Amino acid sequence: MQIINARLRHQAALHSLTMVDGRFTAIQAQSGPLAPQSGQYDAQGLLACAPFIEPHIHLDAALTAGEPNWNQSGTLFEGIERWAERKPLLSEADIRRRVHETLELLIGQGVQHVRTHADISDPSLVGLKTLCALRDELKEKIHLQVVAFPQEGLLSYEGGLALMEEAIEVGADVIGGIPHFEYTRELGVASMQQVIALAVKHDKLVDVHCDETDDGQSRFLEVLAYETLKAGLGPRVTASHTTAMHSYDNAYCSKLFRLLKRADLNFIACPTESIHLQGRFDSYPKRRGVTRVKELDKAGLNVCLGQDSIFDPWYSLGNGKLLRTLDFGLHICQMMGHQDFSRALDFITDHSARTLQIADYGIAVGNPGNLILLDGEDDYSVLRRQGDVRLSVRQGQIIAQRPAAPLLTPPWLSA
Template identity: 75%
Template sequence: MEIVNARLRQSTALYTLEIDNGYFTAISKQGTRVSATADQIDADGKLACAPFVEPHIHLDAALTAGEPNWNQSGTLFEGIERWGERKPLLNETDIRRRALQTIELLVQNGVQYIRTHADVSDPSLVGLRTLCALRDELAGKIEIQVVAFPQEGLLSFPGGLGLMEEALQIGADVVGGIPHFEYTRELGEASMKKVIGLAQEYDRLVDVHCDETDDPNSRFLEVLAAEALFNNMGAKVTASHTTAMGSYDNAYCSKLFRLLKKSGINFVSCPTESIHLQGRFDSYPKRRGLTRVKELNAAGINVCFGEDSIFDPWYSLGNGKLLRSLDFGLHICQMMGYADFSQALDFISDNSARTLNVDHRYGIAVGKPGSFILLDGEDDYSVIRRQGEVLLSVRNGDVIMQREPARVVTPEWITGADCP
């Protein structure tokens, strides 16, 4: 496969990309635009980017909003209650159908890597079993990591620890946790130590729903980061949400950031969901409900954006478009300078790949797997401003999705230069 007239991030030049046997074999700068032959793909000056990565979604709950009841308050905890009502209706056919529909949405929008959480506060573990089976079935087409997520607590839920171990034995890739939902602070702290211990025992990654609350006293992140540091596991550990950080005072955060940098852990923020769920107990002023993305990024700490939910008890919108989540995140976190825009695609590509621990085999470089997407824009800024569509998705040299650019008909009464 040969792609001509492609732009690469952080460059204004045009490039030719060559893929053979599923790997990039050559990336060469073109002097001028060339005419594509019949066996070449003409990128037409569009941006070739490493594939999008969805680092945080719940495929087992996707497309269940309103079944059997809607989340009327819009709170995280009512969402958990509504999901508790839906869980008895789960079966393999139901989960498989909805998960595949959601994966299709993601693939249509340039995603080639997915980390999904599966609720293991369910004695049948049907969600986890089904998603692990789908992961294996779709291997080679799309890469999926399955997190064993104890939605109702690892230590507070009856038999929760045993279910977690069973989930890991079944084949979950990642150990999850939810310390702020445990009954007591002591149980929350103990759960973090247990999560790290299990990850070491089973040689798995870690991804914790950590401090997903506005409560400034919810400080389990420091426990998770310290355990990751002491056990030299930082690169394998992810703290998702950490929305309480938006309520921490600056003096405490100054101390916390020192630990976070030393630990080397990763962060996932879910902008659309967090701004919807958090701040629900505020009148005014009302908190934004996100972690300190801008500050984490400036400190050199790895942070990325995910969708979290698509039409489920916690979030009744969502469409598989990570560019939408990125747009929200840049606005909410006040990352609206040109320097922010020029690197922004990192939040849904390179940073997410690092979070999933796949960065060693990710990216547009000779010797790496021949996987990329083509975006309707010339650089990060134009793609974000226009919310440019994903025009092409290539995985290991095979086209898995292709879309024709929209044809725009301009009224005759409009004159002047073309719109940028």
């Protein structure tokens, strides 16, 4: 396959991209626009970008909002209660149907890599087993990583540690945790030590729901960072949410950031979810509820953005568009300078690739022929237009395509 008249990020010239046997074999700057030949795809000056990456989502819970009951308060903890009511209704067929539907939505929006959490606070492990099976079945179409996530606690849930060991045997790619949901601080600390020990023992990545609360005294991030540093796991470990950081005082954060930089772990923020789940105990002033994305990024730490949920007990909206998530994130985190816009796509591409430890990611000769075409010429115009992904190519084959939206004439001008 060959794509002509494509723009590349941070480059002025148009380019031709050639893919043979599923890999990029040539990337050539053009002196000007080319007339398309037979078998060529004309990008018409649109931006060619590495595929989007969804680094944090719960596919086992997707499309279950209101089943059997709605989260009326909109809170995190009622969401956990509503999910506990839905879990007895889970089956392989139910999960397969919803995951296929959700993945089609994501693929249509340019996503080719997904890290999904699977609740293992369930003796049947039906969610994790089904997602691991789908990961292997769909690998030609989309890359899935499955996190064994102890939603109700690794140590506080009866048999939680044994279920984690079983989940690893089944084939989980990543070990999860939720220290702030354990019954005591001591159990939370012990759970982080167990998670890191299991990662070392089984050579697994780590992704912890860490301090997803307004409580400024929830400080398990320092424990996770220290255990990561001690084990030398660095970028193999991810702290998701860390929303308590919005309540930490600056003096404590000054000390904390020193440890975070030494530990070199990754961060995932989910702005659309956190902005409505957090700050629930505030009247006014009301906290925004999103971790310190801007400050972490400025400190040189790797931060990426995810959707977290699509129509589930915690978030009853969602459409699979990471550009929407990015738009929310930049607004909420006050990253609205032109220098922020000019590299905005990093937060849903390159940064997430580092978090998921994806090898050979990006548009480069020798890499897999994976790319998307976006409605714009650069990061700024893509972000501003919030258009649809026009084309998605995986291993040199088109897997999703959408024509340009027609320009509509206002009725007062049509006469």
